Amino acid sequence: MTRPNQAQPPAQPSSATVIIVDDDAGIRASLDSLFRSVGLETRLFGSPAELLGGSLPDGPGCIVLDVRLPGVSGLDLQGQLVRQGISYPIIFMTGHGDIPMSVRAMKAGAVDFLSKPFRDQDMLDAVTAALERDALHRAEAATKDDIRAQYETLTAREREVMGHVTAGLMNKQVAALIGLSEITVKIHRGNVMRKMGVRSLADLVRKAEALGVSQTRRTTDQT
């Protein structure tokens, strides 16, 4: 993890939110102040139940969570959030170094694990990294959504053509395979390139891979 210069404000959009879950009001208040001092938004929750029942922001964010909370343990909460489709990166805090627990937390996908009391910079770095990760994740998710939307506009025949083309078949081969004239295949292929918004075959292949439709040939070969 890279550590930005302390004086530098993090390069996060102002809409990023840190969700703080701790049963200790003092800890909540101090974290709230710390994150706000660097321009982050915060949401405070006293218990996992409050978090699960409360409304969460739409924009990028991360969760800062005490690993030992009354009721549900922090690790259990992590599992519940995943099941609910909430995929904020989680930074765990613990009152004292608890190695087995930190190992479990990291394996379960925690971004970082901090012992109280922590250095503010360590916490901010962890949050920054978590937010970056969330942004990346969100960006990837957004791209995938765009490609799927373009793919949705293709006709069944065009999708078939796209599958074979991205699998590396020549127009002639495709025409023979699906029983069309080479001219017709060419027209379908042109439509595909236009609708998918690509200029080269290489771009089309990348998008097909993102969509998971790049193995059409193997499927076709098998039929």
Next chain:
Amino acid sequence: MSRAGLRFWSAVLAFAVFMVDVLTPLEGAVAVLYVVAILLAARTNRRNDIVVAATGCIVLTVVAYLTSHDLQTIASPALRALVSLAAIGITTLLVLQNHAATTRLAAQARLLNLSHDMIFVRDRGGVITFWNKTAEQTYGWSTDEAVGQLADRLLRTSYSERREAIESSLLETGRWEGRVEQRTKAGAVLTVDARWALQHNHLGKPVGVLETHTDVTDRVAAHNALVQSEQRYRRMFDASRIGVVEEDWSGLRAALDALPARGAELRDHIARHPDFVRQARGLARILDVNPALQKMAGATSAAAFIENVDKLLGENDRSFLDALVAFAQGERFHEGETELVRLDGRKVPVLFTITFSPRSDEDHDVLVFVIDITERRQAQDALLAAQAELAHAARVATLGELSASIAHEVNQPLAAIVTSGEAGLRWLRRDIPDLKEVATTIGHVVAQGRRASEIVTRIRTFLKKAPPQQGVLHIGEVIEEATELVARELARDDVALVVETEPDLPPVRGDRIQLQQVLVNLLINAGQAMSGRPGPRTVTLRATLDGDMLGITVQDSGPGIQADDLPRLFDPFFTTKDGGMGMGLAICRSTVEAHGGRLSVASTPGSGATFHLTLPHSQEHALP
């Protein structure tokens, strides 16, 4: 011969004389023989018989004379008749006189018989001639058996002086008094007070001795017993290791009687008048002090003790006040504890018992027993110290079990302080410092700093090694402090703690930390019993008023306690926990009992355990 027999024979004789007088031609005063008939009649000892006999004889004499001689000649037969009549008359007169004397004597003898003393008469030779009823009853010999016997030999009398000396003193003065020992017919030894008087005949010559004896055997035995008893008690008084004071409280009784208050008001009255108590102390007059108490007080003599009594009793009027009230209310005895201030100034704790006489006219006889309890006190103190030491060790062990929770609990405010401080710095270092935010963060720092300090104080208080202190406590506060100590530990095991305290519970008297320790122990046990078990984990602590006791229950929803373990649960070194010392519950129980309460447990395996503790509540008001 019976009285009727005498009368009969007297009449027969008189008739026989009459027949001889009439029928025989004897020339003589045959009628003189009537005298014999009269004497016979006199033997009946009745005046009437004598008179009847005499009258009959005179009539018979006259009839005989008239029958034999008519009234023709008043010659020698008439003279003989007259002589006979004269003889009869004189005899009658003498017999009557004798009868009167006998009657008088008999009356005197009856009087002697009425006496409760043994009275007998002996002649100069020592032969018994009279023996009264009491002598018969006490000595056991009847009059017939006794009369004619030698008195000294019969009674086996033993004299403390020489017998001859007694006799000569008797002759010289006519009297003798002394104590002798005699034996009864049955062989019992009697102690007898003897009073002898010499009897003289009309010529002044001594003829006999009237001995009057009083049986004093019982009186002497009682006296001897009394003397022995006195000696025994004196030995006890002198040799006992218990201090004894003999006091005269009759002056005190008078002072108490003069008070206007009676009964229940008396205590209040006396308590309000310390002057009276001081004055009353002076009225309790010390008669004697035994050596043990003199030694206890460091006094060399009873007199030295009495002289310094005010100094010795110290200023503790309280114990004397209690004794005074007990005395006034007619108690038989009173016990208490106080301190004696020795003449060398050292204080001696003592236990005392005052015994009052059941009768108020014997108030001059009050005994006070005093025992030096220095050693007992020291042993008690040592025991208390050992108990406190053990309780402290148990508290240290308990906190050891809680160390992870405590570390976390202290760490929380510290983490908050660090983060708030750093956040404050960031607000301050902004291009335009946000002072409002800075102020808020400093406020957090201060609050969390206080919080950390409170936690440390709480733990330090709990770990303090101090002798038990009796204070008046609000149980609600004790419960709050105890739950604060274990809250984090219970939360760690996901145990929910429910506290239900009845409002307006009366205060209890006791040691805050010890009671806290009991609750902490019960709560931790409850939490550990449920740790790692499925299902809801709840500890419920309830405090209620239970009659004249305060009841506290700690109930868990754990597995309960095995029936086999229940009776041993409070035994020292009994534990079901791995690495447990087994002292927790033992200490809890002894602590609760030292506070006058009870600690018990009820459990149904599978559905949790309930510890129930009671504490007597105090009448005093809790200090604010």
